[in-house]
Amino acid sequence: MKIAILGFGIEGKSTLKFLKRSPIYGGAKIEILDQKRDKNYLKNLDKFDVVFRSPGVPYNLPQIQRAIKKGIRFSSATKLFFEQLHGTTRTEHGHHGQIVIGITGTKGKGTTATLLYQILKNSGFKAALAGNIGKSALEILPKIDSRTMVILELSSFQLQDLAKSPRLAAILDIFPDHLDSHKNFKEYINAKANIGRFQNSKQDKIFYSSDNKFSKWIADQSPARKIPVSPENIGLPGLQIPGDHNQKNAAMAKAIAQNLDCPDHIIDKTIAEFKGIEHRLEFVRGIKIHSNVLKNVGMNSRIDFYNDSASTNPQTSAAAVLSFSNNQITSQSTNQLTILIAGGKDKNLNYKPLADAIKKACNVKAVMLFGENKNKIASVISNQKIVIRKGGNLESAIKIAYKTAKSLIADYRLPVTIVFSPGAASFDMFKDYKDRGRKFKKIVKQIKK
Numbered sequence: 001m002k003i004a005i006l007g008f009g010i011e012g013k014s015t016l017k018f019l020k021r022s023p024i025y026g027g028a029k030i031e032i033l034d035q036k037r038d039k040n041y042l043k044n045l046d047k048f049d050v051v052f053r054s055p056g057v058p059y060n061l062p063q064i065q066r067a068i069k070k071g072i073r074f075s076s077a078t079k080l081f082f083e084q085l086h087g088t089t090r091t092e093h094g095h096h097g098q099i100v101i102g103i104t105g106t107k108g109k110g111t112t113a114t115l116l117y118q119i120l121k122n123s124g125f126k127a128a129l130a131g132n133i134g135k136s137a138l139e140i141l142p143k144i145d146s147r148t149m150v151i152l153e154l155s156s157f158q159l160q161d162l163a164k165s166p167r168l169a170a171i172l173d174i175f176p177d178h179l180d181s182h183k184n185f186k187e188y189i190n191a192k193a194n195i196g197r198f199q200n201s202k203q204d205k206i207f208y209s210s211d212n213k214f215s216k217w218i219a220d221q222s223p224a225r226k227i228p229v230s231p232e233n234i235g236l237p238g239l240q241i242p243g244d245h246n247q248k249n250a251a252m253a254k255a256i257a258q259n260l261d262c263p264d265h266i267i268d269k270t271i272a273e274f275k276g277i278e279h280r281l282e283f284v285r286g287i288k289i290h291s292n293v294l295k296n297v298g299m300n301s302r303i304d305f306y307n308d309s310a311s312t313n314p315q316t317s318a319a320a321v322l323s324f325s326n327n328q329i330t331s332q333s334t335n336q337l338t339i340l341i342a343g344g345k346d347k348n349l350n351y352k353p354l355a356d357a358i359k360k361a362c363n364v365k366a367v368m369l370f371g372e373n374k375n376k377i378a379s380v381i382s383n384q385k386i387v388i389r390k391g392g393n394l395e396s397a398i399k400i401a402y403k404t405a406k407s408l409i410a411d412y413r414l415p416v417t418i419v420f421s422p423g424a425a426s427f428d429m430f431k432d433y434k435d436r437g438r439k440f441k442k443i444v445k446q447i448k449k
Contacts, residue, residue, distance in 0.1 A: 001028040002047065007054025008034040011077040014136035015052045018080065046070045052077065055132070055157035058181045074161060078154070081137035082164040085150075098167075100150045101256060102195050104159060105172025105215070107316045108249045109133075111241075112172060113153040114277050116253040119270045123262040125149050132158060149260070156182065160191040165198040168259070169222065170207040170252055173245070174214035177313045180347040180425075189214055196222030207255055209248060229255045237268045241276040243323030245316075250274070279310040279437035281320060281419075284444050289409055301415055303405045305444045308421035309437030313349055317342055317423030318357030324417050325361035337408050337416045338364045339401050341394075343371035344424030344436075351380040354423055358384060366404045368397040372428040393429065394436070398443050 003025060005012045012034070019025040031048070033041040045051060045067035051074050053059065059074075068074060085098060103113045110133045120127040128140045131153035144150060152166065156178060174189060182188040196206040201223035208219035210228035219226050231244075231251040239250060250271050257267050276282060284305040308320045317340070324338045338361065342354070358364045358381055366387035369377055374390050382388065387404065391397035398420075405416040420440050422433075430436040 001025070001049050003028045003030045004033050004045065004048040004051045005030065005054070006033045006041075006045075006051050007057040008032050008037070009054055009056055010134065011136045011138075012052070012054045014138045015054075015077045015080065018077075018138045018141070019052075046072055048072060050075060052080070053161075055155055059157070059160045060183055060187070076158065076161065077136050077138045078131070078152075078158045079162060079164075081141060082162070084141060098146050098148070098150070099260070100152060100166035101168040101170065102152050102154050102166035103170045103172070103252075104154045104156075104192055104195050105170075105209075106175050106177045106313070107311070107319075108172045108245060108252075109153040109155075110277055110310070111246065111280055112170065112249040112252050113151050115250060115271065115274050116256055117151050118274065119253060119257045119262055119267050120149055120151075120260070122270050123257070123266050125260070125262075127151065129153075131155075154195060156188055156191040159194040162194045163198060165194065165196050165204070165222070167199075167204050168207070168256060169196045169199065169204070169224070170256060171195065171209065171215045171218050172252060173209050173212045173248065174218065175313075175315045175353075176349060177315075178347065189218060193218045193221040196224060199224035201225075205259065207252060207259075209252070227255065227259070237272040239271065240274065242281055243319055245319040245323070246276070246281070279307055279433060281323060281421075282307040282437075284441050285447075287447065287449055289406065301409045301413065303402065303409070304415070304417045306417065306419045306421075307437050307440050307444075308419060309426070309433045309440060311421040311423055312344075312425050312433060313347065314351045314354040314423050317421040318353045320419050320421035321354070321357040321361050321364060324419060325363055335414050336363065337412060337414050339366045339368065339405055339408075339416060339418045340364060341368045341370075341397050341401055341418065341420045342377060342423045343369045343374040343397075344422045344426055345371065345428035346373035346376060347425055349424075351377050351423070355381045355384070358386065365408055366401070368401045368404070370394055370397040371422070371424060373424055377423070394439060395443050398440070398447075402447060 035041050042063040053076050103109050117129040126147050127149045128144050129151045130137045130140045132155040133153040176185050199222045204224035206219045206222045206224045207227045207229050209215040210230045229252050231247040234251045254267050284307050287303045289301040311317045368389050370391040389400050401418050408416050426433045426436040
């Protein structure tokens, strides 16, 4: 048997490790196909019996579609996980008992999945977390048994060719994204719909964001029981992490946890203590501005830095901006000003949602732009009464933002929040959004008062 692993990132490497140990694939000849190794890596796909595609390689590439038409079998780490997992094998009586919880959405998947994982652990359940969050599902396969509740964060690329659905599925807010990789928005939401399309009508459940029409449409494609979720109807304790979108994430985690019979007091305590995850509106540093630095400024004036590098589209950047309007961070002053740092690699997305959020927030005084699409963003927000500055790279954007923040404090005598929420992909300058976020934090921590 000839096997190809298409793309050699986290999932590709875990697939290779799994295949080498598998009694089914152990004797197969395995070849690694990766763009970094060979520019012609997509050539001759039809010479293989099975091709394991990594999520970073678009499913609709012409070379892949031609190979599929020739009868070449395509799989993935996620598909292989579902095939190998005993609990997802259906019989006339349904599941054998394994509970797999799949979580998708345009953004918020990682936060929701991580929070749910912590709730389950705190409630005494055996739980495992994997998927798009940074750990391949195959990596956890040897460590789980029928009692383990498996939480998978699933992207559109992982769902696109999936033919099995998890017992419990959750769909957060859906809006346009990855239009540089998907043919159009219709293909994007169709890929997302696979999270519930193959569910069992009697035993399975699908949770969805009740005020998002695309989330509801995806839920409607499932035969399973449908459960609408909203923060208003579920009741939440105070959150440490800012933003209405995080209220929705927490509500989804709570709804699923309640369905799994987690105690309410443990659910609420875990939510109240949850500090979020790295690169998602992550507090990095606060710098106090003393009166000896700026004249006539009180001792309480400060500049806070937040890292939201996981923001790779306009809607999530818009959510970040609105998270710091109207004093949504309860521990801070009743009034604050915001500076946004944004920009990166373009994904053919519309930045009007970001412009609308800046206008709605009222307290955004400046936007620092860098990266491939800085001019595109600038053109959309240029009609607003804000300062717009462009930097050559992230470091220059941070320095300009810090200097501007001190000027704003002197003029308004109010604290300033600098939010790094790029609203774009990272690949024009960085390895990935994590690399971008780490560099932001490093630069901020090196700032001299």
